[in-house]
Amino acid sequence: xxxxxxxxxxxxxxxxxxxxxxxxxxxxxxxxxxxxxxxxxxxxxxxxxxxxxxxxxxxxxxxxxxxxxxxxxxxxxxxxxxxxxxxxxxxxxxxxxxxxxxxxxxxxxxxxxxxxxxxxxxxxxxxxxxxxxxxxxxxxxxxxxxxxxxxxxxxxxxxxxxxxxxxxxxxxxxxxxxxxxxxxxxxxxxxxxxxxxxxxxxxxxxxxxxxxxxxxxxxxxxxxxxxxxxxxxxxxxxxxxxxxxxxxxxxxxxxxxxxxxxxxxxxxxxxxxxxxxxxxxxxxxxxxxxxxxxxxxxxxxxxxxxxxxxxxxxxxxxxxxxxxxxxxxxxxxxxxxxxxxxxxxxxxxxxxxxxxxxxxxxxxxxxxxxxxxxxxxxxxxxxxxxxxxxxxxxxxxxxxxxxxxxxxxxxxxxxxxxxxxxxxxxxxxxxxxxxxxxxxxxxxxxxxxxxxxxxxxxxxxxxxxxxxxxxxxxxxxxxxxxxxxxxxxxxxxxxxxxxxxxxxxxxxxxxxxxxxxxxxxxxxxxxxxxxxxxxxxxxxxxxxxxxxxxxxxxxxxxxxxxxxxxxxxxxxxxxxxxxxxxxxxxxxxxxxxxxxxxxxxxxxxxxxxxxxxxxxxxxxxxxxxxxxxxxxx
Amino acid sequence: xxxxxxxxxxxxxxxxxxxxxxxxxxxxxxxxxxxxxxxxxxxxxxxxxxxxxxxxxxxxxxxxxxxxxxxxxxxxxxxxxxxxxxxxxxxxxxxxxxxxxxxxxxxxxxxxxxxxxxxxxxxxxxxxxxxxxxxxxxxxxxxxxxxxxxxxxxxxxxxxxxxxxxxxxxxxxxxxxxxxxxxxxxxxxxxxxxxxxxxxxxxxxxxxxxxxxxxxxxxxxxxxxxxxxxxxxxxxxxxxxxxxxxxxxxxxxxxx
Numbered sequence: 080x081x082x083x084x085x086x087x088x089x090x091x092x093x094x095x096x097x098x099x100x101x102x103x104x105x106x107x108x109x110x111x112x113x114x115x116x117x118x119x120x121x122x123x124x125x126x127x128x129x130x131x132x133x134x135x136x137x138x139x140x141x142x143x144x145x146x147x148x149x150x151x152x153x154x155x156x157x158x159x160x161x162x163x164x165x166x167x168x169x170x171x172x173x174x175x176x177x178x179x180x181x182x183x184x185x186x187x188x189x190x191x192x193x194x195x196x197x198x199x200x201x202x203x204x205x206x207x208x209x210x211x212x213x214x215x216x217x218x219x220x221x222x223x224x225x226x227x228x229x230x231x232x233x234x235x236x237x238x239x240x241x242x243x244x245x246x247x248x249x250x251x252x253x254x255x256x257x258x259x260x261x262x263x264x265x266x267x268x269x270x271x272x273x274x275x276x277x278x279x280x281x282x283x284x285x286x287x288x289x290x291x292x293x294x295x296x297x298x299x300x301x302x303x304x305x306x307x308x309x310x311x312x313x314x315x316x317x318x319x320x321x322x323x324x325x326x327x328x329x330x331x332x333x334x335x336x337x338x339x340x341x342x343x344x345x346x347x348x349x350x351x352x353x354x355x356x357x358x359x360x361x362x363x364x365x366x367x368x369x370x371x372x373x374x375x376x377x378x379x380x381x382x383x384x385x386x387x388x389x390x391x392x393x394x395x396x397x398x399x400x401x402x403x404x405x406x407x408x409x410x411x412x413x414x415x416x417x418x419x420x421x422x423x424x425x426x427x428x429x430x431x432x433x434x435x436x437x438x439x440x441x442x443x444x445x446x447x448x449x450x451x452x453x454x455x456x457x458x459x460x461x462x463x464x465x466x467x468x469x470x471x472x473x474x475x476x477x478x479x480x481x482x483x484x485x486x487x488x489x490x491x492x493x494x495x496x497x498x499x500x501x502x503x504x505x506x507x508x509x510x511x512x513x514x515x516x517x518x519x520x521x522x523x524x525x526x527x528x529x530x531x532x533x534x535x536x537x538x539x540x541x542x543x544x545x546x547x548x549x550x551x552x553x554x555x556x557x558x559x560x561x562x563x564x565x566x567x568x569x570x571x572x573x574x575x576x577x578x579x580x581x582x583x584x585x586x587x588x589x590x591x592x593x594x595x596x597x598x599x600x601x602x603x604x605x606x607x608x609x610x611x612x613x614x615x616x617x618x619x620x621x622x623x624x625x626x627x628x629x630x631x632x633x634x635x636x637x638x639x640x641x642x643x644x645x646x647x648x649x650x651x652x653x654x655x656x657x658x659x660x661x662x663x664x665x666x667x668x669x670x671x672x673x674x675x676x677x678x679x680x681x682x683x684x685x686x687x688x689x690x691x692x693x694x695x696x697x698x699x700x701x702x703x704x705x706x707x708x709x710x711x712x
Numbered sequence: 713x714x715x716x717x718x719x720x721x722x723x724x725x726x727x728x729x730x731x732x733x734x735x736x737x738x739x740x741x742x743x744x745x746x747x748x749x750x751x752x753x754x755x756x757x758x759x760x761x762x763x764x765x766x767x768x769x770x771x772x773x774x775x776x777x778x779x780x781x782x783x784x785x786x787x788x789x790x791x792x793x794x795x796x797x798x799x800x801x802x803x804x805x806x807x808x809x810x811x812x813x814x815x816x817x818x819x820x821x822x823x824x825x826x827x828x829x830x831x832x833x834x835x836x837x838x839x840x841x842x843x844x845x846x847x848x849x850x851x852x853x854x855x856x857x858x859x860x861x862x863x864x865x866x867x868x869x870x871x872x873x874x875x876x877x878x879x880x881x882x883x884x885x886x887x888x889x890x891x892x893x894x895x896x897x898x899x900x901x902x903x904x905x906x907x908x909x910x911x912x913x914x915x916x917x918x919x920x921x922x923x924x925x926x927x928x929x930x931x932x933x934x935x936x937x938x939x940x941x942x943x944x945x946x947x948x949x950x951x952x953x954x955x956x957x958x959x960x961x962x963x964x965x966x967x968x
Contacts, residue, residue: 110826116748117755117823120811148946150953181809181824181831185789188806192789198924199812200788201931244942251938252931259927263782263816263920266912278927407911408820410750 083303084475087434088482090427095483097424099490100417104178112417116410119401123414126400127422128175130257131393132168133206134281137289138296139165139213140250145319147243156309157316159220159442160300161293163433166213169206171429178421198259205253212246221440255282261399269350269403271343274334277399283330284361284392287323290316291365291388298382300437313385314376317369320388328362350403357398361391420490522561531561539597565600714779714798714897715843716865717852718872719772721902722882723859726762726770730851730860734760737839737850748826756823756834760851769904772860774851775800775821775836776889777897780919783813783822792833798865798897799838807833818893818920819910838897865897872901894919 104112115122142161146154177183189203215235222232235242258281261268274280294313301308335341344351368384369375405412414422436442520531540547548559580588593611594600642658649658731753734740740757752773753761760774777800783792784800791807794800813833814822825831839849843862847853852862861868872887888900892915900906907913 106829108827108829108831109824110746110748110828115826117750117814117826118820120814120824144942148942148949150946150949179810181811182807183809185806185808188789188808192791192806194785194788194790196785196921196924196928197788197790197812198928199786199810201928203788244939247942248935248939252935255934256927256931259924260812262923262927263786264818265920265923266818266910266915267815275923275926 082305083434084478086303087431087475087479090431090434091479091482092486093420093423093427094431095486096490097420097427098483099487099494100420101178101424102491103417103494104421109181112415112421114412114415114418116412118408118410119405119412121401122412123397123418123422124175124179126397126402127393128179128425129172130396130400132172132175133253133257134285134288134392134396135292135389136165136168136172137250137254137285138293139168139216139289140247141286141289142293143216143243144247147240148247153315154312156443157293157297157312159217160297160437162213162217163220163436163442164292164296166210166217167429167433167436169210169213171425172206173210174428175422175425178425198256198262202253202256202260205249205256209246209249209253212242212249216242216246220442221436223441250285251282254285255279257281257396258399264404267404267407268399269406270338270340271335271350271354272399272403274331274338276330276334280327280331280334283323283327284395287320287327287361287388288392290320290323291385294381295385295389298378298385300433303434304437306443308378310376310378310381313381317375317381317384321366321369324362324366324388328358328366331358348406350406353398353403357391357394359391360387361395362388365391520561535597539599714796714865715838715862716777716798716868716897716899717774717838717849717860717862718868718899718901719860720875721769721771721859721900721904721906723857724762724770724772725857725859726764726768727856728762729854729856730772731758731760731762733850733854734758734836737842746827748824750820754821754823756825759834759836763908765904767904769902771900771902771906771909772851773821773909774898775838776819777836777838778893778919779896780894780921782816782818782893782920785921785924786812786816788812795840795844797838797840797843799840799843800835801837801840802833802835804832809833816920818912818915868899872899875901891917893917894921 100112109115113122113124138161142154142157145151146158177186180186189200189207194200216239219232219235219239222228222235255278258277258279261273262275262277265273294316297313298308335344344354365384365388368380374380401412522531536548537545547564580593590600593606595604595606598604646658648654735758738759740759746755749755752763754773760772763771763773765771777794777798779794781792781794781800784790784794787807788810789806789808791803792800792813793803809831811824811833814820814824822833822835824833839847839851843849848862852860855861861871863871869887869890872890876883876885876887883901883903884905888902888906888909889896889898894917905913
């Protein structure tokens with residue numbers, strides 16, 4: 080039975096790899112592992128793991144409703160696997176959510192702090208309650224193996240109908256409330272998906288998905304263990320799905336037509352393409368397949384159609400969950416490989432548990448056996464690894480553990496350093512420059528290579544101070560970045576754009592054009608702006624005095640040209656307005672300011688500005704010196 | 713009782729003192745450009761920013777402190793809540809980190825500590841600790857031009873309407889924040905359209921809670937209704953089965 084073993088091996092490999100990534104997520108944070116941004120705070124993990132996962136687990140309540148409520152006895156073979164799938168699905172959802180939540184250890188707060196206005200509060204409670212209900216619904220199956228718990232089992236079976244009813248009621252709530260989550264985003268969610276009846280659409284599509292997930296899961300697991308599939312039953316499920324899908328598409332299209340959104344479907348935008356493909360995959364093609372009675376009874380057609388419904392409706396959840404908000408937020412988002420790995424890992428782990436339960440408990444009438452694991456087969460070497468893996472009954476276990484360990488280690492080894500930093504900034508790349516001891520480094524991880532005179536730094540800092548840049552005990556961290564010593568690099572914001580001056584696409588000048596060599600390169604020690612920009616001249620200003628000022632930043636330097644005198648004059652002439660910002664920054668700029676500067680002031684020069692922590696002390700001392708001089712004169 | 717901020721775009725000269733004052737008073741760290749930031753200057757370490765638009769227009773962006781905030785509605789544990797003073801504040805002890813508030817905010821204000829293993833939601837809290845004691849927020853206190861001022865909400869609204877009345881040609885005849893999605897505690901007076909501050913140029917007057925309220929109110933009915941429906945269905949089906957059994961018995965033929 081190599082089919083089972085190979086599948087398990089692949090699942091173990093994925094799980095191991097995902098475990099390494101998952102560890103990384105908790106150590107270095109969300110920014111290191113995901114491509115989420117401030118405008119796209121929900122990504123694949125919510126869209127697929129949570130929204131898709133809950134919808135995929137809808138099979139549990141749909142099948143129990145058919146079997147226990149509608150008394151369709153013929154569906155009995157599907158009930159146990161469906162409840163098991165639902166139970167594991169919900170466990171996977173909660174487990175996957177742990178990666179996405181920023182503070183998962185605070186999850187218990189949802190029991191104490193209640194916000195009845197929040198749809199998410201309701202979804203959270205329902206999911207937790209329903210998972211408990213599913214556990215109680217399913218536990219008679221494993222309890223069967225332990226005669227000691229016969230009383231508990233009988234008790235659970237006696238109240239099974241109540242449990243099933245409660246499960247259906249809870250499912251109705253949270254399957255629809257997952258849609259209510261997005262009602263609060265009318266401005267972000269694309270109008271083709273936004274609708275006041277989003278909860279209803281979610282509920283109906285969850286029923287269709289639940290039916291088809293049961294079919295898909297049944298067909299796949301029967302193929303895996305080479306058993307005869309329940310073709311007739313699945314054909315019946317297909318027939319039921321036709322009606323559900325018709326209702327779903329009908330409601331959806333009616334809503335779109337009634338709210339005048341039909342033109343959006345054909346406007347050729349990305350969203351219209353997404354919408355058309357979603358509707359085709361989730362509804363139209365499966366509808367066609369299941370409408371033909373002959374096609375409906377063929378296993379391959381069943382498999383394709385059920386997969387399409389499953390894929391299409393999960394796709395719908397991903398679309399609603401963020402993919403169609405990108406045009407409104409103007410952001411771009413593609414899940415990082417780490418996000419995809421964790422999603423796959425959660426699914427693989429759930430699948431492994433599913434296979435385990437199927438093999439060890441009474442889910443089907445006959446427990447499927449793994450022939451190689453039976454003690455009657457002759458012991459053999461594993462051909463792939465050429466290693467003795469133990470007696471046959473544990474050989475496969477050894478193989479799986481090995482797969483897990485190897486892929487876990489590979490995951491750890493392959494973790495890019497960039498991700499480990501988790502800072503959203505590139506790591507340092509060092510390469511030798513043509514000079515003997517000068518390196519070209521990407522010192523600030525801003526993709527801007529600068530010459531780094533290593534020897535000079537040693538000479539200036541002293542031989543003992545290597546640790547200022549090297550051997551910091553941060554994991555995976557190579558060297559301190561430049562701005563941690565040259566701290567004003569990102570502080571020199573306002574008018575003066577340091578990045579622009581240094582970049583090859585900007586002013587393209589070397590550091591020593593402004594910064595004097597052999598002195599730590601700080602704004603205090605840099606040249607004044609007027610040395611390079613002599614055009615910024617004032618008719619009445621004394622340029623000589625300007626050169627004495629330190630180039631704090633462009634704005635500060637320019638301000639000092641005017642402000643120092645303005646302050647004194649305001650004091651002398653007793654005109655308070657003269658010293659205020661608006662005396663220059665007003666609609667009418669004063670005459671004595673040169674044309675160049677007028678133009679410069681009116682330019683939209685800096686768009687978003689970061690941290691203007693101006694060192695007021697220096698300005699103050701300079702001004703007071705100047706005041707004295709002026710007054711003396 | 714509710715306090716508010718009025719920002720007059722025509723008066724702002726873009727000196728950024730509010731930004732640095734905010735950083736200082738909230739003890740925010742240095743801001744390093746990161747890939748996950750939006751290009752509006754706001755970040756986890758920058759709770760207010762100045763957006764520059766052509767013709768010397770400087771627009772200060774900050775949390776709007778809505779009267780009926782979408783983020784407060786959204787938060788499943790109530791980590792965000794609206795105080796009497798008007799500030800929307802954040803309790804990081806109970807936050808789950810679900811980021812639903814960031815999804816719900818129509819202005820896209822809340823930011824996240826993406827680089828931290830223990831991340832929190834970060835946004836302007838209207839200097840709640842200070843206004844609680846009758847003081848002013850740092851940004852309005854430091855503004856040299858009086859472009860952004862702090863006061864009672866009603867009074868600021870009067871001031872805003874007076875300014876429009878006095879200079880009808882200077883302003884667009886609208887106080888941003890008076891009615892939008894139920895009103896906000898941060899107003900803007902402007903001579904250019906401020907639609908770019910939101911995802912959609914025209915937000916309705918209805919608070920965003922109104923969008924989810926019907927769904928949330930129908931939750932108990934859906935719960936009981938589905939239970940009742942299922943029980944009823946079960947009763948009918950069982951009864952039908954019994955009837956057919958009885959009908960079949962006299963004939964002696966059984967389908968099963």
